[in-house]
Amino acid sequence: MKHCVKISLWIVALLVTARCTTKDGVYSNVLRSDVFVQSYNERKYDFLFVFDTSGSFKDRRDYVKDNMQTFLNVLNSRKAIDYQIAVTTVDMFGGVGPVLPDSKGVRGHLVASSSGVKVVKSTDVNAALTFAGIMENIEQSDTAFWEQGLEAAYQAVFQHGAEFSRTGVPLIIVFMSDSDDWSCKEECWGVQPENNTHWISHPLSRYTDYFQSVKNNENSEVMTFPIVGLASAACEVEFAGSRYVALQQAMGGLSSSGSVCNANLAASFNGVAQVIADRGNIFKLSKVSTGTGFSIYVDQELISFAPENYIFDEASNSIIFTGLAPAKGAVIEVIYAEKV
Helix, strand or coil: CCCCCEEEHHHHHHHCCCCCCCCCCCCCCEEEEEEEECCCCCCEEEEEEEECCCHHHHHHHHHHHHCHHHHHHHHCCCCCCEEEEEEEECECCCCCCCCCCCCECCCCCCECCCCCCCEEECCCCCHHHHHHHHHCCCCCCCCCCCECHHHHHHHHHHHHHHHHCCCCCCEEEEEECCCCCCCEEECCCCCCHHHCCCCEECCCHHHHHHHHHCCHHHCCCEEEEEEECCCCCCCCCCCCCHHHHHHHHHHCCCCCCEECCHHHHHHHHHHHHHHHHHCCCEEECCCCECCCCCEEEECCEEECCCCCCEEEECCCCEEEECCCCCCCCCEEEEEEEECC
């Protein structure tokens, strides 16, 4: 909920009254008041990464493995996040000869490091290193061509959710693939599914229904972030990830889809962390601010202007709380000078 008020400074000075108007550009200097109600208060987030195991995707998996520290830095850029991270793969068959063990993250199981660690935690001495140890245990099987990322995520949450997804904590699922989803319901055998006429896919509703409801009784939610080939992609991929994008669009909320193209990979990957970091901390103003004249109240209490409390981000025309985010349900009023 938001409302806006303009106050003419020179009339305040002359008449010692505040006059309101809804007309833009009537006065040379105006103040505006934007009012927001805080929808979020979480600082805990759990992540499930679902990786393509095909050979064509190895360089991108390596990029994520080698740049997880940057992701974590972005994640903590607004506030210290209490996180857990687990990894599975799109391989629901796990090979034919030989069949890969569950520890490789096949068939909806979680990938384990060589020392048996399956979940990265914010309390780890070196979380990025722990994550790298898990990623190093991903292996390509002879059935890696049949990518089933949606079913893998479903099974990972259904079978192993208690290991990495905490009660009442939002779950962020990040899909990373250069192909589409081929989650198979029946007749799952033979050549590549795109060249295969007998297999029957799981309907998308299986995943939208499950992920939209699995956290409801915890008063929490699931957000999905596909980093896949997009229809508008400027790079070559096996197939655009249309089913992943369709799931993300159905889930709505703050989730978004990103391009897996090498030129976009860093922005797509770190963009997931930025969305979570900004959640509940960033408030976009309704009119363009001059960057001056700020008075900010949280539940009618004035918050002193200081970089450790809040900043104004000119690029996004937003107030960003850099300290503690306002509690859920708090009323935030931002008074600022409007550029006219």
